[in-house]
Amino acid sequence: xxxxxxxxxxxxxxxxxxxxxxxxxxxxxxxxxxxxxxxxxxxxxxxxxxxxxxxxxxxxxxxxxxxxxxxxxxxxxxxxxxxxxxxxxxxxxxxxxxxxxxxxxxxxxxxxxxxxxxxxxxxxxxxxxxxxxxxxxxxxxxxxxxxxxxxxxxxxxxxxxxxxxxxxxxxxxxxxxxxxxxxxxxxxxxxxxxxxxxxxxxxxxxxxxxxxxxxxxxxxxxxxxxxxxxxxxxxxxxxxxxxxxxxxxxxxxxxxxxxxxxxxxxxxxxxxxxxxxxxxxxxxxxxxxxxxxxxxxxxxxxxxxxxxxxxxxxxxxxxxxxxxxxxxxxxxxxxxxxxxxxxxxxxxxxxxxxxxxxxxxxxxxxxxxxxxxxxxxxxxxxxxxxxxxxxxxxxxxxxxxxxxxxxxxxxxxxxxxxxxxxxxxxxxxxxxxxxxxxxx
Amino acid sequence: xxxxxxxxxxxxxxxxxxxxxxxxxxxxxxxxxxxxxxxxxxxxxxxxxxxxxxxxxxxxxxxxxxxxxxxxxxxxxxxxxxxxxxxxxxxxxxxxxxxxxxxxxxxxxxxxxxxxxxxxxxxxxxxxxxxxxxxxxxxxxxxxxxxxxxxxxxxxxxxxxxxxxxxxxxxxxxxxxxxxxxxxxxxxxxxxxxxxxxxxxxxxxxxxxxxxxxxxxxxxxxxxxxxxxxxxxxxxxxxxxxxxxxxxxxxxxxxxxxxxxxxxxxxxxxxxxxxxxxxxxxxxxxxxxxxxxxxxxxxxxxxxxxxxxxxxxxxxxxxxxxxxxxxxxxxxxxxxxxxxxxxxxxxxxxxxxxxxxxxxxxxxxxxxxxxxxxxxxxxxxxxxxxxxxxxxxxxxxxxxxxxxxxxxxxxxxxxxxxxxxxxxxxxxxxxxxxxxxxxx
Numbered sequence: 001x002x003x004x005x006x007x008x009x010x011x012x013x014x015x016x017x018x019x020x021x022x023x024x025x026x027x028x029x030x031x032x033x034x035x036x037x038x039x040x041x042x043x044x045x046x047x048x049x050x051x052x053x054x055x056x057x058x059x060x061x062x063x064x065x066x067x068x069x070x071x072x073x074x075x076x077x078x079x080x081x082x083x084x085x086x087x088x089x090x091x092x093x094x095x096x097x098x099x100x101x102x103x104x105x106x107x108x109x110x111x112x113x114x115x116x117x118x119x120x121x122x123x124x125x126x127x128x129x130x131x132x133x134x135x136x137x138x139x140x141x142x143x144x145x146x147x148x149x150x151x152x153x154x155x156x157x158x159x160x161x162x163x164x165x166x167x168x169x170x171x172x173x174x175x176x177x178x179x180x181x182x183x184x185x186x187x188x189x190x191x192x193x194x195x196x197x198x199x200x201x202x203x204x205x206x207x208x209x210x211x212x213x214x215x216x217x218x219x220x221x222x223x224x225x226x227x228x229x230x231x232x233x234x235x236x237x238x239x240x241x242x243x244x245x246x247x248x249x250x251x252x253x254x255x256x257x258x259x260x261x262x263x264x265x266x267x268x269x270x271x272x273x274x275x276x277x278x279x280x281x282x283x284x285x286x287x288x289x290x291x292x293x294x295x296x297x298x299x300x301x302x303x304x305x306x307x308x309x310x311x312x313x314x315x316x317x318x319x320x321x322x323x324x325x326x327x328x329x330x331x332x333x334x335x336x337x338x339x340x341x342x343x344x345x346x347x348x349x350x351x352x353x354x355x356x357x358x359x360x361x362x363x364x365x366x367x368x369x370x371x372x373x374x375x376x377x378x379x380x381x382x383x384x385x386x387x388x389x390x391x392x393x394x395x396x397x398x399x400x401x402x403x404x405x406x407x408x409x410x411x412x413x414x415x416x417x418x419x420x421x422x423x424x425x426x427x428x429x430x431x432x433x434x435x436x437x438x439x440x
Numbered sequence: 441x442x443x444x445x446x447x448x449x450x451x452x453x454x455x456x457x458x459x460x461x462x463x464x465x466x467x468x469x470x471x472x473x474x475x476x477x478x479x480x481x482x483x484x485x486x487x488x489x490x491x492x493x494x495x496x497x498x499x500x501x502x503x504x505x506x507x508x509x510x511x512x513x514x515x516x517x518x519x520x521x522x523x524x525x526x527x528x529x530x531x532x533x534x535x536x537x538x539x540x541x542x543x544x545x546x547x548x549x550x551x552x553x554x555x556x557x558x559x560x561x562x563x564x565x566x567x568x569x570x571x572x573x574x575x576x577x578x579x580x581x582x583x584x585x586x587x588x589x590x591x592x593x594x595x596x597x598x599x600x601x602x603x604x605x606x607x608x609x610x611x612x613x614x615x616x617x618x619x620x621x622x623x624x625x626x627x628x629x630x631x632x633x634x635x636x637x638x639x640x641x642x643x644x645x646x647x648x649x650x651x652x653x654x655x656x657x658x659x660x661x662x663x664x665x666x667x668x669x670x671x672x673x674x675x676x677x678x679x680x681x682x683x684x685x686x687x688x689x690x691x692x693x694x695x696x697x698x699x700x701x702x703x704x705x706x707x708x709x710x711x712x713x714x715x716x717x718x719x720x721x722x723x724x725x726x727x728x729x730x731x732x733x734x735x736x737x738x739x740x741x742x743x744x745x746x747x748x749x750x751x752x753x754x755x756x757x758x759x760x761x762x763x764x765x766x767x768x769x770x771x772x773x774x775x776x777x778x779x780x781x782x783x784x785x786x787x788x789x790x791x792x793x794x795x796x797x798x799x800x801x802x803x804x805x806x807x808x809x810x811x812x813x814x815x816x817x818x819x820x821x822x823x824x825x826x827x828x829x830x831x832x833x834x835x836x837x838x839x840x841x842x843x844x845x846x847x848x849x850x851x852x853x854x855x856x857x858x859x860x861x862x863x864x865x866x867x868x869x870x871x872x873x874x875x876x877x878x879x880x
Contacts, residue, residue, distance in 0.1 A: 011678075013598065028678040030643075030841065048598050048646045073678065073843035100678065103841030104814040128640040128836045137644050144601045151591075158453065158488050161584045163670050163852075165871045166606070166653050167619075169878045179607075181621055181630075184659070184875050190607075190621075197871060200568040200880070203470075204577050206488045212652065213606050219624070230603050238451075238468040238513065238540065374544040393880030396568040401470065401543030403513035412603075431605045431637060435624050438609045440640070440833030 164197030235407030367408025675847030807848025
């Protein structure tokens with residue numbers, strides 16, 4: 001029989017120490033750093049989330065510190081003593097240490113300084129250990145917080161969580177940027193987005209969301225592209241117009257910032273994160289945005305159909321200056337640049353009822369209203385020389401009824417990158433995948 | 441619920457109607473069913489989660505019901521009137537209906553009866569619309585509840601959520617059951633499990649979890665195998681022994697059942713789910729379990745190294761009869777049948793410190809303690825004729841220090857299937873993937 005309840009909480013967590021003044025406690029963790037001083041040593045323990053500073057002195061223990069190695073995993077027994085010199089208001093005086101596992105070698109990269117003094121390439125090559133750096137791991141606690149907050153918000157707004165398949169029979173986004181797979185002798189693909197599936201699920205639950213991997217076989221080698229990334233997607237039915245989706249995202253982002261400030265204060269402080277204040281997010285039409293950037297910076301517009309990355313950066317600069325907002329919705333993207341399921345603007349069908357969200361210079365979200373009428377969708381496919389027969393199961397939703405709907409996809413790593421003012425999206429991916437990297 | 445500026449909450453949700461007696465409300469949804477009676481009609485609206493019964497009568501409205509079609513998406517205005525004959529204690533008298541979108545055709549499968557009268561094959565072929573059946577969609581609300589509860593529990597136990605890559609350079613589980621991918625001219629694979637990555641992340645956060653897709657290129661065509669499925673994985677450091685993992689799972693399952701009972705009562709009632717009572721989960725050694733089944737049912741043991749599905753079923757039958765438990769942990773699986781990272785039992789290295797969890801006749805979880813010592817791991821790889829050079833980045837964790845640790849993976853669809861007493865795992869997958877099916 002398995003005993004339930006006993007062991008799970010027999011050890012103390014770092015966060016509880018502050019309530020243990022004067023007590024002898026046992027805590028587990030990894031020796032992050034040993035700083036030898038004259039006559040004593042600071043032994044810093046890396047625990048689940050916090051670093052715990054303990055004091056080694058022969059006054060308090062018979063344990064021989066020469067036996068202790070950095071990166072050993074230990075069970076440490078000590079007394080929690082009030083100490084005003086310590087940031088946390090206490091110190092842990094080591095009484096005993098039991099080594100539970102020892103490293104074979106010292107790490108080839110120094111991981112226990114404030115910053116890792118190595119190139120991003122090296123940091124990624126040694127990812128399993130460089131992630132142990134206190135700042136590195138804080139990045140992904142923040143990323144966790146974003147997901148927790150988004151899920152909580154979306155659940156409150158009555159979105160249902162779905163799991164859509166990533167092995168698919170056709171791409172949702174078109175184009176050649178799709179990974180091919182040998183699926184028992186048939187050709188299959190890796191999903192570029194959960195687009196078709198979340199639309200199908202709007203017919204079931206009205207509002208759905210998914211946080212999951214998507215795949216783009218893009219040959220871009222830039223600081224903002226990954227070939228596998230985590231997309232936060234939601235899709236909602238019964239919208240009056242596409243601005244409702246933008247409103248939902250605005251509220252979601254507000255909820256994200258609020259939860260981060262409440263529950264991730266230590267990581268925010270450690271990484272000096274500048275949490276954006278979100279009241280309203282301004283919106284500007286795509287064509288006006290192009291003009292604005294062109295006029296403000298005397299730049300020639302090279303491509304009226306899309307943004308260059310530099311234009312996105314400059315637009316955000318203008319918006320920040322004029323409104324104070326770190327975010328800007330760009331709406332009404334040209335029809336030719338949007339997928340076949342994008343709903344066109346009735347007033348001018350050269351533009352779609354769609355938007356991107358830019359955050360501190362980088363596009364982090366693409367969204368919009370989708371076509372819900374069967375004939376309209378089939379006609380648009382034919383106009384684009386697509387064969388509706390190949391999309392029969394997708395078109396079931398239009399044929400058998402679907403409410404007016406729309407949604408968005410947000411790139412989790414890009415969003416994390418800009419929130420933390422990082423410049424390379426790989427810094428915000430645990431194990432990034434690009435053209436040259438699938439290890440580790 | 442977060443009150444969003446304006447539009448998002450201007451309409452009422454089905455769950456709020458009970459607080460709207462005597463009021464005129466507007467609600468959106470899809471016409472699920474129209475039941476014409478003499479002189480009036482029941483109009484059943486499918487909303488996000490609930491079905492809402494409304495009453496159409498010429499007494500209350502000028503709207504012509506002949507204009508209304510099943511599967512139309514509508515905005516319905518009506519008065520909520522107390523009515524003791526109705527299950528919910530009220531009825532909604534229709535004042536007006538605005539049709540927001542119309543289907544092109546009637547569905548080829550009748551979806552608005554209690555059960556869909558069609559084969560599983562047909563149900564899956566028409567998945568985008570058959571999921572709209574009230575019972576079908578309830579299955580995946582329960583599945584959502586499992587995920588929500590597991591995340592909540594694991595967060596409380598200080599597990600950090602991770603996202604590991606699914607495009608990988610090597611398989612974690614070995615064997616030929618792995619999908620190959622052309623990754624920019626190099627060979628890559630789809631992850632069979634997040635095993636290596638969650639172990640790496642134990643070195644970072646101690647406790648981690650992930651709910652994500654995994655891929656098995658198995659040619660099994662059975663009622664319990666999917667080629668893409670959702671795995672709930674957790675991995676925890678600083679364990680004294682592998683029974684701590686079983687204890688953690690037991691507590692997680694208790695938390696799951698509790699949250700389902702609290703928040704998914706309507707789906708539990710609709711699907712007549714028999715929620716198992718979990719006090720303690722009995723455990724039995726693999727070899728003893730084989731003997732027990734053999735003796736009880738006078739069966740010959742064909743394979744001492746593994747269970748046949750029928751043996752798992754029979755074992756669960758015995759355990760249910762003798763202990764009342766719907767779950768049974770089977771421990772100490774043979775070393776030859778477990779992966780190279782499984783820790784062997786010091787007392788007898790023919791067996792591993794591992795376990796499976798069986799639930800109502802089917803294996804739903806595999807877990808165990810992992811090797812943390814570098815030399816021990818390298819030696820075991822060499823003994824198995826594996827080349828440690830190919831696993832260099834994985835072995836970093838052993839080389840540079842990792843605590844004693846272990847974890848498990850639980851198949852979400854299998855678990856859902858057995859919880860709901862379904863017999864085919866495809867019934868518990870939104871869009872199942874098997875050898876013959878990648879559409880829709």
